[in-house]
Amino acid sequence: MNRTQNIERIKNEDFDICIIGAGASGAGCxxxxxxxxxxxxxxxxxxxxxxxxxKSTKLIHGGVRYLEQAFKNLDFGQLRQVRHGLEERHIVIKNAPHLAHPLALITPVYSWLEGLYFTIGLTIYGFFARNDSMPKAQWLNKKETFERIPTLTPKLHSSVMYYDGQLDDARYCLALAHSADQQGVAVVNHAEVVNFKKDSNGKIISADIKDLSGNTSFNIKSKLFINCTGPFADSIRLLANYSLEKRLRPSKGVHIMLPASVLKSKDAMLIPKTKDGRVVFVIPFEGEVMVGTTDDEYKNLELEPVLESQEIDFLLDTLRPYLAKVPERSAIKSGFGGLRPLIASSGSKATKKLVRDHEVEHDKTSNLLSLLGGKWTTYRLMAKDTIDDACHLLSIDTPCTTEHHYLVGGKNYQFEEWKKIQKEYQLDADICQHLLQKYGTQAKAILKYKSTERLHQEYPFITAEIIYAVQEEMACSLRDFFARRTRMELLDWQATYDTVPKVANLMGKLLQWTDEQKQNNISNYQELLKGFIKSADIKVK
Ligand SMILES: Cc1cc2nc3c(=O)[nH]c(=O)nc-3n(C[C@H](O)[C@H](O)[C@H](O)COP(=O)(O)OP(=O)(O)OC[C@H]3O[C@@H](n4cnc5c(N)ncnc54)[C@H](O)[C@@H]3O)c2cc1C
Structure with missing residues (x-):
């Protein structure tokens, strides 16, 4: 991926489609x-x-809770969502098996009746997943439950285990963008669409773009513009046509990161009902344990939704009835917040009752196409619906082929290859496994850079990944590397803080930062991390 070359192409060529926003929706489209x-x-x-x-929970799922609500409210719309999610689940895993995999989830129950209820529900859930081979739901007795998660409370009666998918969301999105780049898409990050230009009929013909990395501006000409800006979609819709009504009602959800000792398991736990009637997941992720999420309306989209102190209290309280020993606040290593791009449906005030589904909207006045709502699990389906509509508007008739398209690093992926890499490069097992799981068949492309020194003694990230991230994955800032090329910021704020200068030294050389720029980048990012710690009101080392 070459940012400079792609910007030159954008300046000099005309496009069929310009997609605004490169999250799951935009990269998928x-x-x-x-x-x-x-x-x-x-x-x-x-x-x-x-x-x-x-910043998602990183589950590829049909939504167990939607199934329950679908039956309770006889809501066939929700049932359809569950079926779509489960149909997509196996495609998400099949196309990038290095970044997504099946995950066992265990729901502890406190009575025989509760066990029966969940076994029936989760068996029906499995029934909707007709096109994959994930194991079906199973009722485990107390002994079997403790064999899988030894840290649960002895007060439980038994548990019900079922399977869903888990993905590394940021790297999956990057793999989509990278794969799109390989197919000839002019992909550019750190560039904001700030204005539209229109023809005499009011239709958008070009957009002004501010290059936030190079501090320049340029213009892109395209037959069609697609708005994939997730929770920010209203601002682009209104930029295109100020008379449109707002459609989104973003809701904030946070996660906290705890040490692996909280679960001592490779399985996840599902807490079926919180005080406010939702589910909470306790999930192993990259050697730590992630707990989330919350659900609160969020208004100020200018501000990053960060983890706050009372949200930690809520999540720790939710864990209390399920674990033999609830971790102290001091055990928290980091956390993060995200904004669900929910489409507002009339009437209901509670964001948890809004329907999580997607919609493709065409504004005839400006000719802007907007993809609204949705979830990670159905990103491919959302993209298919959007590009079907785009093709219709462009009078083109070509079918979608993403169902059978492997993402970068996914084709012929075999996890066991890590052993060969270990033999060839004489590296620690955890480093080889990490490289295989994050880069798939591209793992050796990282090792061609030869620098295999660990960035931090507790984590498997190595120096060569910095070079690969800058030269081949368009990393432009320290946070691009720590939060998304690797997931260190999500795992451990203190380790990230300590490693910032080391990464900045090499990144600065590769990106030709002056000494002053390097120092500013270090202090800005470290200040941001300090801000997260302060807002969460936790003590790190
Ligand atoms: C707490 C939480 C947990 C979740 N858990 C799950 C889960 O377990 N499973 C699941 O399937 N889904 C989950 N979701 C939902 C899922 O994460 C989202 O539906 C999905 O990531 C949204 O992707 P998006 O591309 O639409 O939006 P985003 O990822 O927000 O992408 C929009 C992009 O547009 C860019 N942008 C904005 N304005 C401009 C502009 N002017 N110019 C250029 N770019 C612009 C933004 O920078 C941003 O990168 C969760 C969501 C949250 C918040």
Whole structure:
């Protein structure tokens, strides 16, 4: 991926489609459109997946809770969503098996009746997943439950285990953008669409773009513009046509990161009902344990939704009835917040009752196409619906082929290859496994840079990944590297803080930062991390 070259192309060429926003929705649309032979540009204000798409619970699921609500309310719309999610689940895993995999989830129950209820529900859930081979739900007795998660409370009666998918959301999005780039999409991050230009009929013909990395501006000409800005979609809709009504009602969800000792398991736990009637997941992720999420309306989209102290209290309280020993606040290593791009439905005030589904909206006045709502799990379906509509508007008739398209690093992926890499490069097992799981068949492309020194003694990230991230994955800032190319910021704020100068030294050389720029980048990012710690009101070392 070459940012400079792609910007030159954008300045000099005309496009069929310009996609605004490179989260799951935009990156998914870009790949879909390019595979149909269209000439596409993908413009991202921040970094790939920098907003919601790197801050999800990282589950690929039909939604157990939607199934329950569908039956309770006889709501066939929700049932359809569950079925779509489960149909997509196996495609998400199949196309990038290095970044997504099946995950066992265990729901502890406190009585025989509760066990029966969940076994029936989760068996029906499995029944909707007709096209994959994930194991079906199973009722485990107390002993079997403790064999899988030894840290649970002895007060439980038994548990019900079922399977869903888990993905590395930021790297999955990057793999989509990278795959789109390989198909000829002019992909650019750190570039914001700030204005539209229109013809005499009021239709958008070009957009002004501010290059936030190079501090310049340029213009892109395209037959069609697609708004994939997730929770920020209203601002682009209104930029195109100020008379449109707002459609989104973003809701904030946070996660906290705890040490692996909280679960001592490779399985996840599902807490079926919180005080406010939702589910909470306790999930192993990259060697730590992630707990989330919350659900609160969020108004100020200018501000990053960060983890706050009372949200930690809520999540720790939710864990209390399920664990033998609830971790102290001091055990928290980091946390993150994201904004669900929910479409507002009339009437209901509670965001948890709004329907999580997607919609493709065409504004006839400006000719802007907007993809609204949705979830990670159905990103491919959302992209298909959007590009079907785009093709219709462009009078093109080509079918979607993303169902059978492997993402970068996914084709012929075999996890066991890590052993060969270990033998050839004489590296620690955890480093080889990490490289295989994050880069798939591209793992050796990182090792061609030869620098295999660990960035931090507790984590498997190595120096060569910095070079690869800058030269081949368009990393432009320290946060691009720590939060999305690797997931260190999500795992451990203190380790990230300590490693910033080391990464800045090499990144600065590769990106030709002056000493002053390097120092500013270090202090800005470290200040940001300090701000997160302060807002969460936790003590790190
Ligand atoms: C807490 C939480 C947990 C979730 N858990 C799950 C889960 O487990 N499973 C699941 O399937 N889904 C989950 N979701 C939902 C899922 O994460 C989102 O639906 C999905 O990531 C949204 O992707 P998006 O591309 O639409 O939006 P985003 O990822 O927010 O992308 C929009 C992009 O547009 C860019 N942008 C904005 N304005 C401009 C501009 N002017 N110019 C250029 N670019 C611009 C932004 O920088 C951003 O990167 C969760 C969401 C949250 C918040």
């Amino acid at each position: 870009a790949l879909d459109a390019a595979l149909r032979g269209l000439k596409v540009a993908l413009i991202e204000k921040n970094d790939f997946a920098a907003e919601t798409s790197s």
